[in-house]
Amino acid sequence: MRFVDLHLRPSIEDVHQVEKMVGKSSELGYHLVGISLLPDVTQEEIRQLQKICSDVRIDLVTRADFVPKNPLELLDNLRHFRRRFEVVSVACLSKPVARQAAKDRRVDFLSFPAIDPRKRFFDYAEAELASKALSSLEIDMAPLLSSRGFSRFRLLSCLRKEVAIAKKFGVPIAISSGATNEHLMRGPHDYAALAALFDMPTPLALRALSETPMTVVERNREKLSPDYVAQGIRVVRRKRIV
Amino acid sequence: MNAVWTAIFQLFGEHGASQANLTLIECNPQKGYAIVRCSHKALEMVRASIASITEINEKPAAVHVLGVSGTLRALRKKHSL
Numbered sequence: 044m045r046f047v048d049l050h051l052r053p054s055i056e057d058v059h060q061v062e063k064m065v066g067k068s069s070e071l072g073y074h075l076v077g078i079s080l081l082p083d084v085t086q087e088e089i090r091q092l093q094k095i096c097s098d099v100r101i102d103l104v105t106r107a108d109f110v111p112k113n114p115l116e117l118l119d120n121l122r123h124f125r126r127r128f129e130v131v132s133v134a135c136l137s138k139p140v141a142r143q144a145a146k147d148r149r150v151d152f153l154s155f156p157a158i159d160p161r162k163r164f165f166d167y168a169e170a171e172l173a174s175k176a177l178s179s180l181e182i183d184m185a186p187l188l189s190s191r192g193f194s195r196f197r198l199l200s201c202l203r204k205e206v207a208i209a210k211k212f213g214v215p216i217a218i219s220s221g222a223t224n225e226h227l228m229r230g231p232h233d234y235a236a237l238a239a240l241f242d243m244p245t246p247l248a249l250r251a252l253s254e255t256p257m258t259v260v261e262r263n264r265e266k267l268s269p270d271y272v273a274q275g276i277r278v279v280r281r282k283r284i285v
Numbered sequence: 286m287n288a289v290w291t292a293i294f295q296l297f298g299e300h301g302a303s304q305a306n307l308t309l310i311e312c313n314p315q316k317g318y319a320i321v322r323c324s325h326k327a328l329e330m331v332r333a334s335i336a337s338i339t340e341i342n343e344k345p346a347a348v349h350v351l352g353v354s355g356t357l358r359a360l361r362k363k364h365s366l
Binding site: 071225 | 335345347349350
């Protein structure tokens with residue numbers, strides 16, 4: 044099983060921290076990591092990150108996290124930046140944004156970072172839209188690790204409900220670390236054990252750490268490839284006509 | 286071990302802690318590992334508790350489970366301990 048952590052959030056300017064986190068991912072058994080990048084990231088910075096990852100034999104996925112204030116801003120971000128990143132996630136902080144993100148096929152992951160249940164919008168309607176548009180629900184484990192007491196059990200309660208809704212509607216679930224430093228990173232089996240706290244069965248949790256994110260990455264890499272024409276159609280050979 | 290017990294109490298309460306049957310077998314601070322025994326039925330619970338530790342003695346820390354085995358001999362052989 045190839046484990047994937049698609050949401051590492053190091054400070055890109057601090058190369059030392061990036062190296063530590065990527066090295067930790069390799070130690071913990073991940074084969075592929077996704078690092079959150081700003082929309083204006085340069086090719087030089089991406090090449091540097093790829094070199095850091097290849098030094099520890101880990102594959103890198105470029106990722107953009109959009110936090111739009113309204114659906115128009117989301118559509119604008121997708122129009123400008125979708126093709127520059129292999130994975131796109133939208134943090135849904137309002138209901139209109141959540142609905143638009145769930146409907147849009149260009150969005151790979153829906154994330155709901157708020158701990159307050161009134162600000163989490165993954166309900167039946169959202170799940171139905173997401174299941175038709177092939178979006179996945181992303182669960183970050185860092186908030187679960189860093190919260191305590193009342194906020195933690197409120198978060199667990201929300202996650203339990205959302206996992207149940209996602210299972211009912213067939214929305215794929217992906218688990219990521221969401222870690223900003225190496226202290227918040229854990230191995231895949233440890234995350235699977237933590238996922239049992241919100242009633243996610245271990246086999247489903249392990250799939251959420253491997254197959255589900257891997258499928259998204261492979262699908263997007265194929266679409267972003269220069270040989271891609273449409274689903275099921277790709278350029279096999281090019282011929283110069285003189 | 287205090288950190289592990291505290292984590293089990295926080296996540297699963299006294300009932301969960303009573304089911305864990307946790308015992309420290311060996312601790313090697315120089316190499317940075319410890320061997321802990323628990324009830325096999327409570328394995329996932331103990332694993333989740335260990336993963337949830339984010340500080341020890343008020344310092345940021347992370348504890349990772351290197352491996353799980355039914356016998357100490359197999360565990361030491363697999364991880365060269």
